[in-house]
Amino acid sequence: MNKEMSQALTQTGPGTPMGNLLRRYWVPVVSSDEVKDPDGPQVRVQIMSEKLIVFRDTEGVVGVVNEFCSHRGVSLYFARNEEGGLRCAYHGVKFNRNGQCIDIPSAPELCEKMHIKSYPCVERAGLVWAYMGPEGTQPDLPELEWCLVPESHVFISRRLQESNFLQAMEGGIDTAHVSFVHRYEVDIDPMHVGTQALKYIKADGNVIFTIEKTDFGMTLYGRRNGDDQNYYWRITQWIFPWYTLIPPFGEHALGGHLWVPVDDEHCMAWSINYHPDKPLSIEERQAMQAGKGIHVEYESEKSFRPSQNMQNEYMIDRVAQKEKRSYSGVFGISMQDASLQESMGAIQDHDAEKLLPTDRAIVMARRMLYEFATAPQAQVQPPALKGKSHQIRAAGVLLPKEQDPLMWAAENLAGGLHHPLFTL
Ligand code: FES
Ligand SMILES: [Fe+2]
Numbered sequence: 001m002n003k004e005m006s007q008a009l010t011q012t013g014p015g016t017p018m019g020n021l022l023r024r025y026w027v028p029v030v031s032s033d034e035v036k037d038p039d040g041p042q043v044r045v046q047i048m049s050e051k052l053i054v055f056r057d058t059e060g061v062v063g064v065v066n067e068f069c070s071h072r073g074v075s076l077y078f079a080r081n082e083e084g085g086l087r088c089a090y091h092g093v094k095f096n097r098n099g100q101c102i103d104i105p106s107a108p109e110l111c112e113k114m115h116i117k118s119y120p121c122v123e124r125a126g127l128v129w130a131y132m133g134p135e136g137t138q139p140d141l142p143e144l145e146w147c148l149v150p151e152s153h154v155f156i157s158r159r160l161q162e163s164n165f166l167q168a169m170e171g172g173i174d175t176a177h178v179s180f181v182h183r184y185e186v187d188i189d190p191m192h193v194g195t196q197a198l199k200y201i202k203a204d205g206n207v208i209f210t211i212e213k214t215d216f217g218m219t220l221y222g223r224r225n226g227d228d229q230n231y232y233w234r235i236t237q238w239i240f241p242w243y244t245l246i247p248p249f250g251e252h253a254l255g256g257h258l259w260v261p262v263d264d265e266h267c268m269a270w271s272i273n274y275h276p277d278k279p280l281s282i283e284e285r286q287a288m289q290a291g292k293g294i295h296v297e298y299e300s301e302k303s304f305r306p307s308q309n310m311q312n313e314y315m316i317d318r319v320a321q322k323e324k325r326s327y328s329g330v331f332g333i334s335m336q337d338a339s340l341q342e343s344m345g346a347i348q349d350h351d352a353e354k355l356l357p358t359d360r361a362i363v364m365a366r367r368m369l370y371e372f373a374t375a376p377q378a379q380v381q382p383p384a385l386k387g388k389s390h391q392i393r394a395a396g397v398l399l400p401k402e403q404d405p406l407m408w409a410a411e412n413l414a415g416g417l418h419h420p421l422f423t424l
Contacts, residue, residue, distance in 0.1 A: 063097025140387030191293030195250030
């Protein structure tokens with residue numbers, strides 16, 4: 001990947017090609033729980049290098065607005081959230097959830113001329129989503145399965161990753177790494193343990209990929225040896241521009257991720273587990289809350305920074321590495337990924353990489369993102385703007401060696417969520 005392409009894919013601030021592309025989609029901003037109470041404390045977040053405030057107003061409706069007061073630039077994190085808006089703590093200028101100024105104590109007549117930027121937002125799947133793109137081109141709301149199931153069926157967490165979003169997301173479509181860095185962890189992790197999938201994943205680290213472009217992004221078919229007659233296929237879905245659906249493990253909850261740029265050197269990694277047709281058990285929910293599976297433990301209650309982080313070398317345990325209890329010496333599936341991805345540098349030096357055959361999915365995803373980021377926006381519709389196109393599942397399945405997995409998927413995965421679950 002040359003410098004120009006590398007920059008185009010990793011820079012997502014306002015007005016950048018990739019920034020413009022990502023702003024065509026609904027973005028999860030915070031979980032609804034973080035702004036639970038009307039007139040309760042507001043939260044500050046940064047999305048694609050824009051600093052924002054999220055708050056729930058007196059009517060219980062959420063607003064997503066620019067962090068800074070248009071009077072003299074004070075942060076509205078320190079504002080009073082009361083009576084239908086945020087009142088800046090410095091001189092009392094007040095803004096409603098649409099960013100319109102509704103009071104200037106010293107000059108009420110100037111109200112009309114004052115406003116701050118606001119973004120349309122909705123609540124869905126227990127998250128607050130914002131649309132930060134141009135007016136009039138809002139896509140459908142996301143219809144990934146985890147957005148559609150009842151709240152009792154789903155658990156979602158987020159963690160800050162100290163790297164560009166691209167290299168984080170590429171970990172999600174580079175499913176070859178599961179045979180290595182997660183090799184021992186999956187034997188003890190409550191959300192992976194005891195499944196047939198692990199047997200095949202461990203026995204065959206030489207995954208052979210077939211990749212299919214779809215109307216929502218890409219389907220990745222990873223082939224490993226199964227038994228005499230069958231291959232074991234792990235079928236991962238990449239839904240444009242930043243979602244992945246992980247092939248399932250036995251009866252455990254299904255999983256997925258998305259990666260949202262915070263700025264060019266940080267991203268928010270969202271991790272989702274759900275059952276399509278039953279609530280998560282108490283044990284499952286407790287394990288997820290405790291940071292098992294694809295979730296993490298945090299540095300502190302209010303922080304989204306993991307307790308294992310760059311500063312403490314992710315609590316690497318060299319003895320555990322030697323004793324084959326952890327492949328890299330780092331524990332926790334997400335932290336194994338995050339530690340390696342952060343170790344590449346905040347923005348990976350793409351000039352220096354030498355890609356291998358297992359990286360074909362990464363190459364295709366980069367090309368697709370680049371193609372749509374640099375295309376004239378008015379002429380080209382990027383993929384997955386239609387909600388229906390999100391209605392797809394990942395799968396893990398043994399198929400006869402002569403069976404074409406694409407044909408199998410066309411019959412058994414495509415066209416909606418009415419199919420049985422395929423998992424081993
Ligand atoms: S800076 Fe906000 S009211 Fe003056
Ligand atoms: Fe991983």
